[in-house]
Amino acid sequence: MIVLQLAVLAVLLIPVPWMIGRLVISRAGFTEMSLLTGSLAMILAGNLVMWACFQAITLPFILTESSFLLPVMLWCVLTAFFLFLSFLTYRSDIRHSRPGVLSRVRQKLSRTDLLFLFLSILLVGYQCYKFALRMHLDEDDARFVALAVDAWKNNRMFVVHPGNGDYIGLYVADDFAKDVSSPWPLFLALFPKLTGVHPAVFAHTIYPVYLLLLSYAAYLLMGYFLFQKNRTKTLAFLAAAALMQMFFGGSSHSEAAFALIRIWQGKALLAALGIPLFFTLYIKLVQDRDRRLFFPLFLLNMSCCLFSSIGIIFSGTLSLVFLGWYIIGCRRWRDFPAAAISCIPSLVYVIVFIALTQRWWV
């Protein structure tokens, strides 16, 4: 039974985002990438689609105090639809001989490449080991994981007090509204709902390793685009980033402390993956000047809104500064509408958050 659960989970975490991500990546100008970077870009993009879909569909169900099963079913339908669409476009790309995401040219690794690859595997592997085979107790989970357990077991969404377990009805006023506009705890219950794995096991053991690898995938792609696909420099960049992350400690407030200690929490995922991935996509955007890249940026913006309420603010701030520079500094005035559309999630969820805290709809 456990083997079956883990097998289904593995399918949901690797081939499904890979296929869905291919649909986004191939249409956003990512072509002729190496096997590793291309595959990682597809898995990252697939996850962005899955997160963004969940964020887009969940809010109405929460506000109507519906069963958690409804957004889960709708999410499954949407995911199946994107998988089908990806399959169709894949066939169409082959038929019309369009350039694929992955390059057919294979290059041998030099000794320096192997050294940096080995160092990266060593550093990232050690950090994964901490998540997989060691245990960190964090009291913030008293809210995040408890709410995930309630959704998983009782199909309730944000209607119980996570501390004492009492039914208190939908809590939308004051500080708690941030859970409703950024329902990351419910996403932590989604895969357990589909597989039967307990949310605590999923959040504390399985997902952190996966999310950490996604985080370093974002750094790898950042180096890949910064250094114009130079493999040695890309791997050196990854090794340097992994080392710097590991020694960016001292206080428990640094982004690395959140990324390497409690990545399963939405705010930590924002620091570990959301923000680095924004820089990765931005670097690709300023290099290619390809308007299609605003679509993955839109998905990322939506995903950051799912992760955390500060994700709503930070993705908006990053978009304002970096995309503002792109439009004005690079004189890309005609890209302004696309850039503005990519910022819509931040704007929408800021309004939702204010509406919830002020109880506008009552």
Added chain:
Amino acid sequence: MAAGWEEMTAAVKMAFEGNWYLLFFFVGLVYLLIAEKKWRNFTIPSLILSALILNPFLYRKLWVPVLTYAYWRTFWMIPIVPVMAAAAVSIAGKCRKKSLKGAVCVCTAVVCLLGGHRVYDSDTNRFFPITNAYKLPQGVIDVSDYLLAQEAHPRALVDSRLMCYIHQYTMDIDLMYGREAYGQYILAVGADQSAVFQQMESGNPDFQMIRQMMQNGSYTYLVIDRAKIPEGVQITDSGFRFLADVNDYSIYKVVQE
């Protein structure tokens, strides 16, 4: 402005305590601005963003009103690691001799090690050996399973070592209070619950009062760390019936009058 500056620098010191990464970031950023002109569309907005975040005027007028206590999280937006790593690789890439490239790599590692602090070494960031698949204290699993074997939905007052973790295992147990009992949490704790929590943590709890409060709230089970029961005190004398010792805890049931 001066007060804003002081508060802001205090937040910076707190967030970057134990490492010099913010300084390294600015050194790396200046280097990249000068040496890597092709990256200016990344480095210039990074500089602008840093100026917006590390700004005493905006600290008071924007960041604190929006983020309240969490201003320090804005530092996550500064691309510290990407800029440092890119600067190191860029410097190494500009060296022609292989030995020099290697020296730059070694220097980078030494600077990271000496100018930083290993994330896992801070007291709040410790990892421990796994006790179960849920990665929760084993007492949580044992006590929860025991209570659930008694009733489908038990209502319990549990020790502070368990209160943050039981709901991560099961939501079928209703607790008198959870993490909110510590105070300064996004959910307020009720006055009665707070009084019971103070008693439970006092070192010499008044079990008569605790029993009364439990009865008022229809809580049936008391789970207390055995080490917290004062010597010579018999909890059973206060209207509780002893059920079992589970892990480090003793479990009692309120005797109905």
